[in-house]
Amino acid sequence: MTFLSSLLNSVPGAVSQGIIWGIMGIGVYITFRIMDIADLTVDGSFATGGAVCVMLIRAGVSPWIAIVCAMAAGALAGLMTALLHTKCNIPAILSGILTQLSLYSINLRIMGGRANQPVSVDKFNLLVSQRYVRELSLKNPLPLIILMTAALIMFLYWFFGTERGCAMRATGDNPTMAKAQGINVKNNMIIALMCSNALVALSGALLAQYQGASDINMGRGAIVIGLAAVIIGEVFFSKVFKNFALKLLAVSIGAVVYYLVLQITLQLGLNTNDLKLISAMIVAVFLAVPYWKKLATRKKGVKNA
Amino acid sequence: MKKALTIMLLVLFAVSTVFAGGAKEKAADGTFKVGIVQLVQHVALDAATQGFRDALKAELGDKVVFDEQNASGEINNCATIVNGFVSSKVDLIMANATPAVQAAASATSTIPVLGTSVTHYAVALDIDKWTGTVGTNVSGTSDLAPLDEQAKMIQEWFPKAKKVGLLFCSAEANSIFQVEEVEAYLKKAGIQTQKFSFTDTNDIASVTQKAADWSDVIYIPTDNTAASNTEAIANILVASKTPAICGEEGICKGCGVATLSISYYDLGVTTGKMAAKILKGEAKVSEMPIEFAPVTKKYNADMCKTFGITPVAGYEAI
Numbered sequence: 315m316t317f318l319s320s321l322l323n324s325v326p327g328a329v330s331q332g333i334i335w336g337i338m339g340i341g342v343y344i345t346f347r348i349m350d351i352a353d354l355t356v357d358g359s360f361a362t363g364g365a366v367c368v369m370l371i372r373a374g375v376s377p378w379i380a381i382v383c384a385m386a387a388g389a390l391a392g393l394m395t396a397l398l399h400t401k402c403n404i405p406a407i408l409s410g411i412l413t414q415l416s417l418y419s420i421n422l423r424i425m426g427g428r429a430n431q432p433v434s435v436d437k438f439n440l441l442v443s444q445r446y447v448r449e450l451s452l453k454n455p456l457p458l459i460i461l462m463t464a465a466l467i468m469f470l471y472w473f474f475g476t477e478r479g480c481a482m483r484a485t486g487d488n489p490t491m492a493k494a495q496g497i498n499v500k501n502n503m504i505i506a507l508m509c510s511n512a513l514v515a516l517s518g519a520l521l522a523q524y525q526g527a528s529d530i531n532m533g534r535g536a537i538v539i540g541l542a543a544v545i546i547g548e549v550f551f552s553k554v555f556k557n558f559a560l561k562l563l564a565v566s567i568g569a570v571v572y573y574l575v576l577q578i579t580l581q582l583g584l585n586t587n588d589l590k591l592i593s594a595m596i597v598a599v600f601l602a603v604p605y606w607k608k609l610a611t612r613k614k615g616v617k618n619a
Numbered sequence: 620m621k622k623a624l625t626i627m628l629l630v631l632f633a634v635s636t637v638f639a640g641g642a643k644e645k646a647a648d649g650t651f652k653v654g655i656v657q658l659v660q661h662v663a664l665d666a667a668t669q670g671f672r673d674a675l676k677a678e679l680g681d682k683v684v685f686d687e688q689n690a691s692g693e694i695n696n697c698a699t700i701v702n703g704f705v706s707s708k709v710d711l712i713m714a715n716a717t718p719a720v721q722a723a724a725s726a727t728s729t730i731p732v733l734g735t736s737v738t739h740y741a742v743a744l745d746i747d748k749w750t751g752t753v754g755t756n757v758s759g760t761s762d763l764a765p766l767d768e769q770a771k772m773i774q775e776w777f778p779k780a781k782k783v784g785l786l787f788c789s790a791e792a793n794s795i796f797q798v799e800e801v802e803a804y805l806k807k808a809g810i811q812t813q814k815f816s817f818t819d820t821n822d823i824a825s826v827t828q829k830a831a832d833w834s835d836v837i838y839i840p841t842d843n844t845a846a847s848n849t850e851a852i853a854n855i856l857v858a859s860k861t862p863a864i865c866g867e868e869g870i871c872k873g874c875g876v877a878t879l880s881i882s883y884y885d886l887g888v889t890t891g892k893m894a895a896k897i898l899k900g901e902a903k904v905s906e907m908p909i910e911f912a913p914v915t916k917k918y919n920a921d922m923c924k925t926f927g928i929t930p931v932a933g934y935e936a937i
Contacts, residue, residue, distance in 0.1 A: 320703075320706050320707035320708070321706075322706075323708075324703050324707070325706075327698075327699075327705070327706065328699065331698060372745075418818060427789075427795060428792050429789065429791050429792040429795065430721075432743055432745040433745065434724070434725070434744060436728075436755070443725055444698060444701075444722075444726045445727065445728060447702075448705075524698070525695075525698045525721065525725055527722075527725075529694050529792075530789075530790045531694055534692075534693060534694075535693055535695075539695075573699065577699060577702065580688060580700060581703055586688040586689040586691060586696075586700070587691065589691045589696060590691050590693075
């Protein structure tokens, strides 16, 4: 029973961590699903978001302005990848890796040459902090991040319904066809990468506040968590959620599921040396499910015919 | 489809339970539950955790149970682990390494948190007027070796050295702090210094080569990346005949001439004794100053032979 109650008790923490990563997942969704490229910039731009946000807050800037600046910095990182990809003709995956690599040095510069910059909730008026996650008060991070996610989904829903948004979706679906329709494929790629990395940086900025520090290594493995969120969301909801806004919501829920599963496995007393193996297994299982599902339906189809 | 998924999740849980294999110790009534969160699997950090467990077991015996979890180097996992501790209402959290302490401090303001392997608490927790005590629910032990003495030691061992290269990893906050302190002391003594930072294992060789070309002596602080790559560093330093003074015994054993260092096991023991006082109700965490471990002076006999250096009196061979 104590196990269950402590598990229940840990839910708010896991959920808020999941929602914050969900914003990052939505960013990954834009590049991975809509534009159909795997953008590895995110491991770097996630830390950039945290770094910019924490440095500005420490300098006395309002946390709201700080997260906006963090998003702008993330967008710049996305622009860099996009330019490497579109103007220098470097494959998307390699462009992302190059940007990610260079962001390591840039992030160090942003953080004043230090690998770790703390931002204490006792000293600054942070937007979100793990400290209050179990409190019933206005300081609880949950309402704010839920509202933020909702606002983001609404904005993206509107945006991908505009002419520009439709053109971007067409670019991802079939670039040759899109080109034939007179769509500027390269510009769309640039916008998508900037949007995506702005969201990733926002997520990094929130997480840095949530855990009380930005660290040069905080983006390590971010892409895996982002992809996990996208794919878990699809596995659970692809049948039910057909609407674009709901698909984005599924990504956010996917991130929450990822963190809940992780939390439960930790509470079960998993030997944490196996943590990476378990993380990889969670992602691999969810990646494999859609394929197996397809195989199963194909077999059924043969039987019926 | 849903069935497949349910089965999958069940399998996953089953697997993780098997992995768990009794790693979790059950808490009976009247016992203290201590959560240990460690940043990464690492010789020094492991030693500190072991020291902590041994000391606390010695003080409290069967009255204490541990829930030890390792973030495997992913900082984000620290928050997940600490969230688990806070929700299962542990009596005390021991956070091993700076990001772990930061995560614990931002997760709770009521449960006592003891840090260890943290170099400087004022830097890690952003405290303006440092008095030696954090004053909140956080206290602990520092792995700061006396940097002024380390700087003096460079002059003691190499009185003719004019240029000292500072070799460290740019991803480690603590290394940067140590290097800056030592640099300040050396500058005061009129010695020229230059920083040589590498980012990871891949560029360690070329950066070390650059450092060796420039310097008369190299200083390496307590740096995890350097500690894992002493062989690579030694290969360059020996070839270019540049000796190194190190901040920690493990690094000195691999590639240095002498060190003035602390034992992480002793550091863990000191932390464990602090924890016992808190759990017994003998002391309040907010009133406990940060403690340090005793210093030992050691030299690497093989390296001294290679470089033809006579060890300074007062140092013992590793």
